[in-house]
Amino acid sequence: MAAANPAKTLQDELTCSICLEYFKDPVSLDCDHNFCRACITPFWEGLATNVSCPQCRVTFPQKNLRLNRQLRNVVEAARELRLSSGREPETEGLCEKHKEPLKLFCKEDEIPICLVCDRSKEHRAHTVIPAEEAAEEFKENIQAHLKTLREEREKLLGFKVSGEKRSQEYLRNTQTERQKIVLEFQQLRQFLEEQEQLLLAQLEKLDKEIVKIQNENVSKVSEEIFHLSNLISEMEGKCQKPVTELLQDIRSSLSRSVKGKFQQPEEISPKLELRLSDFSQKTVALMETLRKFKDTLPSALETKRGGSLGTFRQVNVTLDPDTAHPELILSEDWKRVRWGDMQQRLPNTPERFDTETCVLGCEGFTSGRHCWEVEVGAGLLWAVGVARESVGRKGWISFSPEGGIWAVQRWGGQFQALSSPVAPLPLSRVPSRIRVCLDCDRGQVTFIDAGDEAPIFTFPPGSVPGGRIRPWLWVWDRDTRLRLCP
Secondary structure, eight states, rough: OOOOHHHHHHHHHHHHHOOBBBBEEEEOOOOOOOHHHHHHHHHHHOSEEEOOOTTOOOOOEEEEEEEEEEHHHHHHHHHHHHHTTOOOOOOOOOOTTTTOOOOEEEEEEEEEEEEHHHTTTTTTSSEEEEEEHHHHHHHHHHHHHHHHHHHHHHHHHHHHHHHHHHHHHHHHOOOOOOOHHHHHHHHHHHHHHHHHHHHHHHHHHHHHHHHHHHHHHHHHHHHHHHHHHHHEEEEEEEESSSSHHHHHHHHHHHHHHHOOOOOOOOOHHHHHHHHHHHHHHHHHHHHHHHHHHHHHHHHHHHHHOOOOOGSSOOOOOBBBBTSSOEEEEEEESSSEEESSSOOOOOOOOOTSSSOOEEEEESSSSSSSEEEEEEEEOOSSSEEEEEEEOOOOSSOOOOOGGTEEEEEEEETTEEEEESSSSOOEESSSOOOEEEEEEEEETTTTEEEETTTTEEEEEEEEESOOOOOEEEEEEEOOTTTTTEEEEO
């Protein structure tokens, strides 16, 4: 094989890899690759940090262009040499077969050939032109392609810059919204605290007035009781005396007994009762307003994000006994499932799971938005989710979207999403009741902690393909009791 052409090697070293022409004002990067300043500058346009070399793709934390004076001088010398010789440095190699210069180009085979090759049987019937002429033609094609590529690069750089600007604008908008939310909720909390203190102060004032009236009534009643007790003792003693003493001052004694008739204590004033009733009505109205606000707030936030969980239709789901593994025990209402002590004798139909202890719901969904809740209790080995109608029933099956299952599971002390790969879920607590939200139209499944409405995990839109989708449960220990909530 012929040795590398020194002239061609020199030309490659003096050529910019971006414009494919001799270097103009060459600059060096930190990776020691060289480029024309006019070529590398637009390539990095819009970037302040983390710029990369177009040739080796090495990334630098900041721009650093060093003028390569030595390379510039060599390029100028090569350019003057080319002008004085009137042609490019000799770049053609030698024919490997005939050891002759490759001065011709075969259009059919698209390879350079020598004069001997041109006269050979292999190329005799082919169209052959001088290598310089072919090079000029290809240079024109290359320049046309270069123009297109540069235009595409400029477009991509424009898209990159505009995309970064849009992202920064979106981030500024989200920061503004964040500040608004923090401020509004601070004001709301302050308002609620003020209302709480006001209502409690009014209640305390009413308490004091009620206690005051009660104490006054008790004092009066006690005095009346003492007075009546004395009269009763006097009258009982009078009855025990002889006739002469009994009749003595009898009218005076009877008169005192009439004057000592019991006086009714003062009742709580109608004005106080009216104040208490008015306070109760105001409290009920305030609580009702807050309750409505609490109920509508999650729906409003979800609608702003593009989808409202409040629009999901709650469905009454039951378990399909024809699909249940023989070791699973279903309740009579087909709402509960647990792992039994022994395998039941059930027909091994195509619908029944025979290896994995799973069960499907009777209901299937092909469109719309549906949700249901599953009470999971304190079991350590279980999974809750949805599955395709065509999910495998025989042998070991893959608990993953590839296997036709979208679910979350508890595996001992871990709580996981059965994605690909399995994703650990760092929850502050394991939920006792899970809401499954199936959006057939968007191909999406969302799991929510039904206790505090906190999101658990979402399989993104398009994750669940079309077709009939059914509820799916898996039980793997005897302490687990899963229940479909009504």
